[in-house]
Amino acid sequence: MKIKFRNLKSTLFSGACAIALLSSCSNNDSNEDIAPTLPVTKDFQMVFASGSGSISGTYLQGVTDLSKGEVSFSGKGYSMTSSRTARVFTSTDGSIVYSLNYTVGTIDKLTYHGGQNYKMVTTIDASIPLGVKAVRFTKMNDKVGSVHSIAAIPLYAGANNTEYLKHKMTVTIGLLDLEAMSIGNNFKKDIDLVLPGTLASEGYYISRIDCPVISGNKLYYGASVSKFNTATGKGGETDKTFTLVLDYPSLTNATVISTSHVKGATNGYRTPTQHFNEAGEIMQMVSNGKDLNIVKIKDGKYDESYKLSVSELLGKPASSNGWFYAGNGIGYIPYEKLDQDKIQIGVDSNGEKSYSAPWGLARIDFKNNTVLDLNVPKGLWLQQYQNSVVRDGKFYIALTPVGVEGNIYIFDVNSTSPDGTVGAKVTSGADQYYIGIF
Secondary structure, eight states, X not given: OEEOOOOHHHHHHHHXXXXXXXXXXOSOTTOOOOOSOOOOOSOEEEEEEEOSSSSOEEEEEEESOOSSSEEOOSSOOEEOOOSSOXXXXXXXXXXXXXXXXTTTTEEEEEEEOSTTOEEEEEEEETHHHHXXXXXXXXXXXXXXXEXXXXXXXXXXXXXXXXXXXXXXXXXXXXXXXXXXXXXXXXXXXXXXXXXXXXXXXXXXXXXXXXXXXXXXXXXXXXXXXXEEETTTTEEEOOSOEEEEEEETTXXXXXXXXXXXXXXXXXXXXXXXXXXXXXXXXXXXXXXXXXXXXXXEEETTEEOTTOOEEHHHHHTSOEEOSOOEEXXXXXXXXXXXXXXXXOEEEEEOTTSOEXXXXXXXXXXXXXXXXXXXXXXXXXXXXXXXXXXOXXXXXXXXXXXXXXXXXXXXXXXXXXXXXXXOEEEEEEOOOXXXXXXXXX
């Protein structure tokens, strides 16, 4: 098996085309009509990006078997609509793909027909009802997704308008019917978020929300919390953790639950941060750039008797953007090795070199309260990694050191060995990387 994707030149060109938006650029160089066949299910969907800066192209390819063969980037691959790296989700059976064009606000729905064959079903412009283009999108289940954003603006008073009062936070949320691809009237764009007690006047505010989950008649959004520093006029480190909670599906009674037994952000970046365990409790990742923890939300509030410290069990400072739950008390978490020297991972929007500490991968055993550092290649960068899958008791993840070839790594969920099985070879070039398996 050998899967081929379009080359770097075409990749960068398509990224530029995406920025132009609504221009004559095609989303797929081979956009011929697909034969009227049923969508294909249960294949792996490989997602690849070119460009770690603000301009990037995102490509998609279906693969039947990731245990052997080679996946490369030469000549093929479906080009997603993306002015920035697309945010991708699939249906549970893999037959449908959803993709957010971030900073534009459009969400595509496609059906998968094998290999590089995808058929566009429809596109919704979520920015029209919500009034915000830089929305974030999460598929919460096969029926409904959340399109969301928050704005936080400092308020001042006094004769010279220099006396800090608080941040005014306005939340915008739309519930997307994934079958009809319609938000309809299921949105609110002027939710006034008021923090409990004196938290707002003390300088606490939320600047980003993401990774929502539905629990009963409630929606829980991970949140990035800061504490305003009046001396610098900027947000600084916080000593608390927040989660935004609303009634579902009415989007009413917006409130915040908080805790001080961990501190940091719960919104992640593009990787999920919240999962349900078998008891129906929310297991939530909290990261602050040094301490990395998993905490529990139970009965609508933080269970302050529970904390699994990933960084402490690893024995080193660590940061992460999210994690994956494999079931039966086992999770996998990509993490940044903050105690190691930084490596170049690409270039920024100005063409300047960009750097990050290398990344690793760890296995979490919640039943035994252990964290196992897994043997993976050196030189990884998983900042933008979006998704991994569990199939038949095996955890699949694409790991490519920056700028060179790598492999699919397959870990037996029930094994306590730090070694996985090396699967298909995967190749990439300068400033190219895999961002997920779906």
